[in-house]
Amino acid sequence: MSSLSSIREKIQGGERLNDADALRLFASRNLAEIGELAAVANEHRNGRRVFFNVNRHINYTNICVNRCRFCAFRRDEGEQGSYLLGMAEIRSLAEEAWRLGATEIHMVGGLHPSLPFEAYQEMLRTVKSVSPRLHLKAFTAVEIDHMASVSGLSPQEVFQGLRDAGLDSMPGGGAEIFAPSVRTHLCGDKITGRRWLEIMEIAHGYGLRSNATMLYGHRESHADRVDHLSRLRDLQDRTGGFQAFVALPFQPGNTSLKREGIRETGGVDDLKTIAIARLYLDNFTHIKAYWVMLGERIAQVALTFGANDLDGTVVEEKIGHEAGANSPRGMGRDSILRLIRTAGREPVERDSFYNEVRRP
Amino acid sequence: MNLSPRSDVDQIEAGRPLTRKDALFLFQNAELTTLGRLADGIRRRLHPEDLVTFVVDRNVNYTNVCVSRCRFCAFYRDQGAPDAYVLTMEEILRKVGELADQGGTQLLMQGGLHPGLGIEYFEDLFSEIKVHYPGIHIHSLSPAEVRHIADVSGITVAGALRRLHRAGLDSLPGGGAEILVDRMRNEISPRKIGWKGWSEVMLEAARQGLRTTATMMFGCGERPEDIVEHLFRVREIQNDGGSFTAFIPWSYQPGNTELGGTAATGVEYLKILALSRMVLDNITNIQASWVTQGAKLAQAALFFGANDMGGTMLEENVVAAAGCTFRMSRKEMVEIIEAAGFCAAQRTTAYNLVEHQ
Numbered sequence: 254m255s256s257l258s259s260i261r262e263k264i265q266g267g268e269r270l271n272d273a274d275a276l277r278l279f280a281s282r283n284l285a286e287i288g289e290l291a292a293v294a295n296e297h298r299n300g301r302r303v304f305f306n307v308n309r310h311i312n313y314t315n316i317c318v319n320r321c322r323f324c325a326f327r328r329d330e331g332e333q334g335s336y337l338l339g340m341a342e343i344r345s346l347a348e349e350a351w352r353l354g355a356t357e358i359h360m361v362g363g364l365h366p367s368l369p370f371e372a373y374q375e376m377l378r379t380v381k382s383v384s385p386r387l388h389l390k391a392f393t394a395v396e397i398d399h400m401a402s403v404s405g406l407s408p409q410e411v412f413q414g415l416r417d418a419g420l421d422s423m424p425g426g427g428a429e430i431f432a433p434s435v436r437t438h439l440c441g442d443k444i445t446g447r448r449w450l451e452i453m454e455i456a457h458g459y460g461l462r463s464n465a466t467m468l469y470g471h472r473e474s475h476a477d478r479v480d481h482l483s484r485l486r487d488l489q490d491r492t493g494g495f496q497a498f499v500a501l502p503f504q505p506g507n508t509s510l511k512r513e514g515i516r517e518t519g520g521v522d523d524l525k526t527i528a529i530a531r532l533y534l535d536n537f538t539h540i541k542a543y544w545v546m547l548g549e550r551i552a553q554v555a556l557t558f559g560a561n562d563l564d565g566t567v568v569e570e571k572i573g574h575e576a577g578a579n580s581p582r583g584m585g586r587d588s589i590l591r592l593i594r595t596a597g598r599e600p601v602e603r604d605s606f607y608n609e610v611r612r613p
Numbered sequence: 614m615n616l617s618p619r620s621d622v623d624q625i626e627a628g629r630p631l632t633r634k635d636a637l638f639l640f641q642n643a644e645l646t647t648l649g650r651l652a653d654g655i656r657r658r659l660h661p662e663d664l665v666t667f668v669v670d671r672n673v674n675y676t677n678v679c680v681s682r683c684r685f686c687a688f689y690r691d692q693g694a695p696d697a698y699v700l701t702m703e704e705i706l707r708k709v710g711e712l713a714d715q716g717g718t719q720l721l722m723q724g725g726l727h728p729g730l731g732i733e734y735f736e737d738l739f740s741e742i743k744v745h746y747p748g749i750h751i752h753s754l755s756p757a758e759v760r761h762i763a764d765v766s767g768i769t770v771a772g773a774l775r776r777l778h779r780a781g782l783d784s785l786p787g788g789g790a791e792i793l794v795d796r797m798r799n800e801i802s803p804r805k806i807g808w809k810g811w812s813e814v815m816l817e818a819a820r821q822g823l824r825t826t827a828t829m830m831f832g833c834g835e836r837p838e839d840i841v842e843h844l845f846r847v848r849e850i851q852n853d854g855g856s857f858t859a860f861i862p863w864s865y866q867p868g869n870t871e872l873g874g875t876a877a878t879g880v881e882y883l884k885i886l887a888l889s890r891m892v893l894d895n896i897t898n899i900q901a902s903w904v905t906q907g908a909k910l911a912q913a914a915l916f917f918g919a920n921d922m923g924g925t926m927l928e929e930n931v932v933a934a935a936g937c938t939f940r941m942s943r944k945e946m947v948e949i950i951e952a953a954g955f956c957a958a959q960r961t962t963a964y965n966l967v968e969h970q
Contacts, residue, residue: 282954284916285649292646519952520909521916550879550910557645557880595878597644 257286260532264290270533272479278529279475284521291528291559298538299561303598304607305589308357308390308565309350312572313338313376317363319395321440323429323471325507325576327363337365340379347383350568354612357565357605360391361426370404370411374418381419388421388605394452394463395427398444408452412459422605423456425464425499431484432477439471439510446481450488457494462606464541465495469526470503470518471510478526482533489536496607497539497562500526501546506577520551524558531559539607545570548580549592556596562603563589625651631892636841640888645880652887652918659897660920665950666898666960669943670719670752670924671712674931675700675738679725681757683802685791685833687869687934689725699727705738706745712927713746716943719924719962721786722753723931731766732776739781750962751781755788756814760806771817778821784962785818787827787861793846794839801833801872812850819856824963827857827896831885832865832877840885844892851895858964859898859921862889863905868936876937879910883917890918898964904932907939912949921960922946 260274270278278287314337317327328335338346347358358380373392380389392400392415401411412420430436431446444452456463465485469478489495502518505511531540542560544552545567552563568583593600602610621635622643631639639648676699679689690697700708709720720742724730739751754762754777763773774782791798793808806814815825827847831840851857862885864877882902890899901919903911904926911922925943932938941949943959950957959967 282916283650283653284913285646285653289644289646289650292644516948517909519949520911520913521953523909524913548907548909550882550907551913554645554879554883554910554913591875592878596880 257281257283257290261290264294264532269535272483275479275482275529275533276475278532279478279525284525287525287528287532288558291531292557295531295540295559295561301597301599302561302601303556303593303596304539304562304601304603305593306357306565306603306605306610307353307355307586308359309346309353309355309568310570311338311343311346311358311360311380313343313360313362314365314368315363315571316365318366319364319440319442321429321443322509322513323439323468323503323576324572325504326572330366337368340375343376344379344383347380347387351383351387353566353568355387355566355568356610357388357390359424360389361393361396361424364396364399368403370400370406370414373400374414377415377418377420389419390422390424390605391415391420393424393427394449394456395444397452397456398448408455409459412456412461416459416461420461422496423453423461423463425466425495425497428466428481428485429468430471430473430477431481432473435471435473435477446484450484453494454488454492457492462494462496464497464499465537466499466501467530468501468503470522471515479533482530486534486536489534493536495537497541498530498534498537499541499543500530501543504546504573504576504578506575508576520554523547523551524555527555527560528558544584545573545578545580548578549584549588553592553596556593556598563593622647622651625891626654630894633841633845636844636888636892637837639891640837640841640884645884645887648884648887648891649917652890653916655890655894656899656918656920663955664958665915665920665922665953665955666958666964666966667922667946667950668719668924668960668962669712669715669717669927670721671708671717671927672929672931673700673705673708673720673722675705675722675724676727676730677725678727680728681726681802681804683805684872685801685830685865685870686931687866687936688931692728699730702738702741706741708928709742709746709749713749715927716959717927718748718967719750719752721924722751723755723758723786723788726758726761728765730762732762732768732773733766735762735777736780739777743781750783752784752786752962753782755786756811757789757806759785759814759818760810770814771821774814774818774821774823778823782823784824785815785826787815787825787857790828790843790847791830792833792835792839793829793843794835797833797835797839808846812846815850815857816854819854824856824858826859826861828860829862829885829889830865831862832881833872833874840888841892844889848893848895851893857896858962859900860889860893860896861900861902861923862886863902866905866932866935866937868934870935879906882906882910883914886914886919887917903941904929904939905937908941908945908949912953915950915953915955922950
């Protein structure tokens with residue numbers, strides 16, 4: 254009946270999609286049908302449950318030696334508006350989060366030119382001193398590589414030092430898009446896609462779990478997106494260390510890419526990308542609809558397009574909002590529950606390893 | 614691997630017209646994406662050319678004074694309130710002039726039910742607009758206003774419509790339908806005309822050769838049964854001689870209102886939109902509501918049954934008063950439509966395409 258019937262058969266038979274299938278899905282205009290397939294694929298793995306967590310973001314610095322064109326958050330050292338949080342500030346943010354019932358701190362920052370490795374360890378210890386039960390999901394692969402080069406340590410030694418200080422898992426940022434031609438234009442100072450994957454492989458080998466992201470909606474082609482997903486799927490086949498995949502739509506506000514004429518992604522592209530990720534990444538259990546970047550409305554609809562995680566309460570999001578994201582900076586538990594329920598799904602609060610959190 | 618309810622879905626896909634029972638069952642049980650797939654199939658059948666249209670229009674609210682005092686409304690004021698207003702003829706003409714200058718074709722003029730504005734005010738207004746801007750289509754006055762104007766002037770609805778039509782009124786917008794179930798109307802807008810009153814004005818307008826549209830405002834505590842009843846009443850009015858060119862569902866915006874509450878979510882909106890496309894097989898066009906849903910969701914709506922993006926709305930006051938202030942330029946409108954893979958075209962109120970040089 255439709256041009257997607259061979260893909261439908263593969264999904265129903267549990268067969269892996271190939272790159273050509275993914276490209277056909279991107280070219281297809283049967284949006285709802287793609288969503289329907291992805292919802293079925295998700296329901297096989299995760300049932301009707303949709304996860305969220307109670308977390309807080311802490312961005313320890315916006316000082317960054319990289320000058321990525323998609324970023325509106327970074328500042329030079331000494332530039333007006335640049336900051337580096339002191340330990341007292343980090344502690345008080347973590348304390349506030351703990352009081353609000355957070356189970357996780359998500360901590361990432363810019364690539365500070367001179368911060369010694371011990372400072373990162375101290376940040377982790379500071380958060381953990383508030384409560385050892387606060388899960389610390391911190392530092393992207395890009396920051397790990399930067400710490401290694403500033404300190405002269407190997408990535409393995411960096412991980413060892415961070416684990417000792419309390420690191421529990423890693424977020425998936427900094428992946429952007431792996432395709433070298435686009436990546437060079439977008440963020441030429443940043444580690445290559447190959448290096449990002451290498452650092453993640455080391456992390457996974459070290460027993461650290463992480464997420465994986467893809468930044469889309471700038472200059473990449475559909476083939477670049479499929480290439481990106483394919484590399485993630487290959488690594489996941491080897492390590493199994495990725496927990497969730499997060500597709501991040503580029504936010505054009507206040508960035509140099511906007512001046513190049515790149516616009517905000519459309520809702521159609523957002524939903525299609527999430528659904529295709531669900532269908533293609535058959536070795537990822539969780540697909541996250543990150544409401545901060547998608548907006549609450551599309552993120553909620555994405556729960557019917559194969560996503561099974563709405564991320565968390567966040568409390569104070571900075572990076573997307575500097576780039577003009579028009580979602581709120583944080584979301585209350587009640588709003589999250591309502592979005593999940595009115596999408597016809599069952600909300601489940603999770604910890605950072607996707608175990609259910611039961612509150613009295 | 615059941616995309617339940619399989620047998621019903623198959624029959625509906627094969628073209629069986631929906632009953633109230635089918636519609637309620639689908640609304641309560643079908644997955645959003647299943648509804649979307651079915652609605653998209655109908656949209657493709659009705660609009661195989663893959664064209665998505667929009668109108669360049671302006672909402673002018675001639676007064677915010679309203680005796681109806683609906684509990685869901687953040688726009689109305691009592692007469693004598695410090696910020697109550699009635700626009701002068703000069704102000705309205707200036708606004709219409711700006712619309713014409715920007716290539717606009719449609720004037721959507723609606724206002725409160727002002728106790729002192731009778732038929733002559735509107736006759737003067739419309740004929741004056743037509744003198745200065747004969748190319749502007751006057752798509753104005755919802756059924757509640759027509760009924761009110763007739764009452765203020767002591768004439769019948771038919772008489773009022775005849776005089777307004779003669780003075781320049783071209784078509785009637787479908788506002789004030791809210792939910793066409795009187796139990797709901799009694800709760801949220803007890804002083805507004807009932808569903809039969811709304812229907813009578815629309816049928817009379819159609820008899821006089823005026824085109825009309827129909828809307829639905831959901832998300833203010835109605836039951837799924839009420840939504841289904843609304844859709845079927847609209848379908849039946851159309852079958853009884855209605856002249857609806859389009860159906861426009863949109864969600865109640867709770868900011869600054871007496872009724873309060875929270876706005877309906879994106880999933881709820883898309884479900885209702887898709888169901889509308891499925892039930893209203895006798896109405897050609899379904900409009901997406903970017904004003905209440907934002908650009909991203911309105912674009913997705915084009916795959917859930919909508920084939921029209923409504924107006925660019927150079928001015929909008931009523932939804933904005935309730936805290937919902939999405940904006941959209943003509944350029945952005947075209948970009949959003951084209952990015953979804955459709956051809957974008959500016960249309961008139963009668964759904965004819967506007968030629969551009």
